[in-house]
Amino acid sequence: MEAVETKKQATGKSKGTVKITICKSLSGIAEGAELVYQEFEKQIKELEANAELGPGGCSMGQVGCRGYCSRDVLVDVYVPGQDPVTYEKVKPDMVVKILKDHVIGGKVFKKAAAKEDYYENIKKQQRVALEFGGKIDPESIDEYLEVGGYSGLKKALKMKPSDIIEDIISS
Template structure:
């Protein structure tokens, strides 16, 4: 298991698995993070049931406040061997596109991707 440091929060990632974390701070919840999290769970379940993920497994997680409340709902995607990608202002309607483009297609869903200098 690999531990990834994220703004002072450790995010455990099982080796070889995709890890998706959703910000569940108070502002994140106010912006709809619970609905986004639930939609990720639903869509991942459907993709697994239809074998669209193939060998790839996705694990969900929750993180607390990251200090970027104006960008909520924040979602981080950790794909083994790749840089973390942060999506911002995510709505439930975007979840399927994030999964299909990024996890299945290997391309960042640019409509919601944050800038490269997110933590700078």
């Protein structure tokens, strides 16, 4: 299963929180990510999933491109103490099953769960510029800071211009 980069991503905002993230890249949106997101929000309320889960409940989030557009809409479910599970080609009518089976019931909804080849292909990738694509909310500065975002800027602000040029040339 895909490794999670941050504790917040894995456990949500507070201990015990189940976190669900939806890939809202351009291809994800074209495949209906917004409808899937809205259906999760609706069903979490209707199924009273937060009450079922107890303290922490269930939180929702969006992530950017994951590099596997042919399998959109991609949904990740992070349950504390368990490996994250990726669901692929998710449609709004699958949301209740994912919530009831996995989030509330603790059993992976196998029909939509990503197959082993998904994880094998992801492991082969070495992402540089988009290292955290699909793992953090692209609209959240807090999540970006949490994974070390702007550290290069912070370093550069402490350097002389000539040192910056030298650093770039030597890299």
